[in-house]
Each structure stands twice: as structure tokens, then as C-alpha cells.
Amino acid sequence: MKNLLTSRLIIKVFVSAALTITSFFSYSITTEASQWENLIATRMLELQESDKRWISIDLSNQRLIAWEGNKAVYAVIVSTGKASTPTRLGTFKVQTKYRTTRMTGPGYDVPDVPYTMYYDGGMAIHGAYWHNKFGTPVSHGCTNVAVNHAKWLFEWASVGTPVVVHE
Known part of the structure; x- marks a missing residue:
């Protein structure tokens, strides 16, 4: 009987500690x-109050909007990163632009990627000629845009243009 009571006490202490730890980490993450x-x-509010050109990428709706201050000037359906290779949330700036470039990584090697604008290390907004699944997350983290829309964005944005990725 004593072993059973000891076992129950140990289980209660363990469960209590686990709940406390879970609550702490859940609170910290939240x-x-x-x-x-x-x-x-x-x-986003700061950019809307300015007269700057900026780009919003909405992961929840798979939409990219080009803004001038608080005025939307261009909107397109995009394909961002799939669950295993997500597009990172955050605020960035266009770092480099290439009319065409080769993109390689684990499981892909794509030549002549058109109208590429890198904004977060290896993450970019670029044209995608190899699929027509816009509106669905299919990329390795980049924001895929139909080639004609990528061309417009490439000509409109400059190095330094803010990019905001959100849900």
C-alpha cells in the first residue's frame, strides 16, 4: 500500500511539474x-504613414501587395514556402536584384529564374515559370510570382525597398 501511495505522489508531482513547465513555455512562446x-x-503602420514604396507578403492569404504609403498599387496571388520550408515572418529590405539567376538548394536546381529580388539571405521574390500553383504554398521559402507580375515588381521596386512578411 505504501508503494502505491508513493507512486501516486510521484505521479502527481511529475504531472504538476510538467504542467508548470508547459505553461511557462507556452506563455513564453505566446x-x-x-x-x-x-x-x-x-x-506596417509606419510604412503606411510614409510615402515610401514597400511590399507586403501575406502568408495566410498567399497575396503580395505593392504599396506606396497607404495606397495599394499592385496586388498578386503568390506561392510562398510550404510547411517543411516556410517563408520567414519579419521585416526586411530588398538586398539585391537580378534579371535572371540560377537557384539551387536541397532538392532543386533551377536555371534562369527571372526577376529575382533577394530580401532575406537566400529568400527572394521572383518569377516562377515552372509551376502554375499560385495561391498554394509550394516553394522552398521564396515568394513565387507569375513571370509577368514579377517583371512589374522588379521594375517598380529598388534595392532598399521594405518587404514585410506577415500572416
């Missing part, structure tokens, strides 16, 4: 996510 969302929302 708090961090909320702070990140607030930072993104604040940046």
Missing part, C-alpha cells in the same frame, strides 16, 4: 509571438 506580431504591425 508572448514572443505576440511581440513579433506587434513589431510587424508597427512597421
Whole structure:
């Protein structure tokens, strides 16, 4: 009987500790996510109050909108990263632009990728001639756009143009 009571006590202590740890980490993750969302929302408001050109990538709706201050000037359906290779949330700037480039990585090697604008390391907004699944996350983290739309964006944006990726 004593062993049974000891076992029950150990289980209660373990469950209590697990719930406490889970609550702490859940709170920490939720708090961090909320702070990140607030930072993104604040940046979007700042850009809307300016007269700057900027790009919004909405992962939830698979939409890209080109803005001039608070005026949307161009909107397209895109394909962002799939669950296994997601497009990263955040605020960025166009770093480099290439009329065409080769993109390689684990499981892909694509030549002549048109109208590429890198904004987050290896992540870019670019034309995609190899699929027509816009509106569905299919990429390795980049934002795929139909080639004609990528051309427009490439000509409209410059190095330094802000890019905001959000849900």
C-alpha cells in the first residue's frame, strides 16, 4: 500500500511539474509571438504613414501587395514556402536584384529564374515559370510570382525597398 501511495505522489508531482513547465513555455512562446506580431504591425503602420514604396507578403492569404504609403498599387496571388520550408515572418529590405539567376538548394536546381529580388539571405521574390500553383504554398521559402507580375515588381521596386512578411 505504501508503494502505491508513493507512486501516486510521484505521479502527481511529475504531472504538476510538467504542467508548470508547459505553461511557462507556452506563455513564453505566446508572448514572443505576440511581440513579433506587434513589431510587424508597427512597421506596417509606419510604412503606411510614409510615402515610401514597400511590399507586403501575406502568408495566410498567399497575396503580395505593392504599396506606396497607404495606397495599394499592385496586388498578386503568390506561392510562398510550404510547411517543411516556410517563408520567414519579419521585416526586411530588398538586398539585391537580378534579371535572371540560377537557384539551387536541397532538392532543386533551377536555371534562369527571372526577376529575382533577394530580401532575406537566400529568400527572394521572383518569377516562377515552372509551376502554375499560385495561391498554394509550394516553394522552398521564396515568394513565387507569375513571370509577368514579377517583371512589374522588379521594375517598380529598388534595392532598399521594405518587404514585410506577415500572416
